[in-house]
Each structure stands twice: as C-alpha cells, then as structure tokens.
Amino acid sequence: MAGGRREPMGVGAGLGALLCALHVQAACRVTTVTQELLKEGFHRDLLVEVELGEDAGGCAVAAQMRLPAGIYVDPYELATLQQHNLTKAVLFAAAIDLEAPEYAAGAPVLLLFLERAARSRRRFRAALPVHARYHRPARGTGGALLVLESPELLLCCCHSHLSAECWEPAEVDTPCSSDNTTPCQWYRTKHRPAHEGSMLRVPVGLREHSSLVCALTLLTTGLCSGLILAAACKYGHFSQ
Structure with missing residues (x-):
C-alpha cells in the first residue's frame, strides 16, 4: 500500500518538473536571429537582424559568427568604416590574405555589434561588407555553394540583470563598447534561438x-x- 501511494507522487513531481522545463525553454525560444546577403556578385553586404524575447535595455547586443573559408572581411575596409562610425565589429584573425583563394584561406571569427532599431527596444540590426574568394576549377559544375553558419547571439550587460534560465556566461574577451576598455561579462542563450541561415553561390571555372x-x-x-x-x-x- 505504501509503495502504491508513493508512485503517483513521484510521477506528479516528474511531470511538474518536465512542464516547468518546457515552460522555461518555450519562454527562451522567442528570440530570433536572421541574416541575409544583399547585392549580387563577389562583393556583398551581410545583414544581421535580431529580435529579442525580452527587453535588453542597457545591454550591448552582438552576433558572433564563423565565416566560411570562401568569404572574408577586408580589415582595411573595416577600419575605414569604423573611423566613420558606420559599423562596429571585432575580427578575430591573426592575418587575412586578401588575395588567397578559398582552398588556402582560413575561417575567421567575427563579432558584429548590433544597433537598436528605431522605435523598438527589442529589435537590433547591423550590416557589414563581405567578399567571396575564388575557388578551384570544378568538373561538371559552374558554381560552389557557400553556407553561412547561423550566428551566435551574445549580450553584454554591465548594469543589467539577465534571466539565469535563458542566459549563461560566454568566454568573449572583448569590451561591451568602444567607450569601455574593460571587458565585461558576455552572455549567450542557453536555448538556441530561431535562426535563418544564408547561402551564397560563387561562380567556378570548369x-x-x-x-x-x-x-x-x-x-x-x-x-x-x-x-x-x-x-x-x-x-x-x-x-x-
């Protein structure tokens, strides 16, 4: 009899924990991250847009992405854009050979800071010029398909508090902004937000x-x- 009474209690506790976990996961999935390649040809603009599921007032929002070897960011062009306050990004790469073909290039990591959209506290966006590299000639095909991995959403809140159920500390040694030279704690989402990837087809010789x-x-x-x-x-x- 005693064992029969404990079983419903255990099932009820397990079901309650499962429902609680599903509730937290559903609440954290509201955030969406989209990226789009604008223009045509080898020289494009990469547009990243984020819609947060919660108000991130006072937080810096950034998208961290690993670019494929067939796409690169010109560091000299990036420095010029930053001088004119047209974009803000950090390129994690020892050196980038602008003339290297796809098969001899590395895959740099880019941290792109997003700006808050007008009349919105949850929508952020940013655009950055990217360039495609030349590929080896292929047999029987006239193009190579490059897939951009979904960016990882990061938040840096030096004076705000984020929900522990949705965010966890991330190892990013970069200040929240150019005004603050001291690295703050960055956070990544515990539950992967909804993403929309991008693909780029590059012409290849036969x-x-x-x-x-x-x-x-x-x-x-x-x-x-x-x-x-x-x-x-x-x-x-x-x-x-």
Missing part, C-alpha cells in the same frame, strides 16, 4: 575548359607583347 583557357591566355599574352614591342621599336627613342 576543368574541361583548362586547355582552352591556357591556349587563349598564351596567345593573347604573345600577341600583346608583340604589339608593345613593335610600338616601342617604331615610336621609341633609343640613345646610343
């Missing part, structure tokens, strides 16, 4: 055309060199 391309390149180079040499001999002034 291996079947390698012989034709090499022949035309040599022919064009020889022809142009001959024309330059003939012009130099005809119109040039040579001293003894």
